[in-house]
Amino acid sequence: MALGSVSKYTCPDCHGVLVEIKEGPLVRFRCHTGHAFSPASLMAEINAEIDNGLWEAIRSVEERILLMRQIATLQSEADRPDMALKFERQADDTEARLQLLRDLVLDPAFFGHSPSE
Secondary structure (H helix, E strand, C coil): CCEEEEEEEEECCCCEEEEEEEECCCEEEECCCCCEECHHHHHHHHHHHHHHHHHEECCCCCCHHHHHHHHHHHHHCCCCHHHHHHHHHHHHHHHHHHHHHHHHHCHHHHHCCCCCC
């Protein structure tokens, strides 16, 4: 930790504090366990972490939608049409909202890339 000043960032690998080390015009980051990053590699790791987290969130919400639809079917089979409709509407609403997240994840500009890159 004595190698530099404590940065605002955490290590993408172990989530420990990163120290910012300046060596002339060069800047690098290192955590207490030894993970080291240049600014570009730190950005790439953070982007990958965001991407993975967003896809995990999408998968979880998709499972929630499937479960709501299954509950709607079960309610319908149990002759509870009001409850079935409630769960179908909730699934439809969730699916519509999920599309916003999908659009964000699939937008190449979100991570600072243009479609031509």
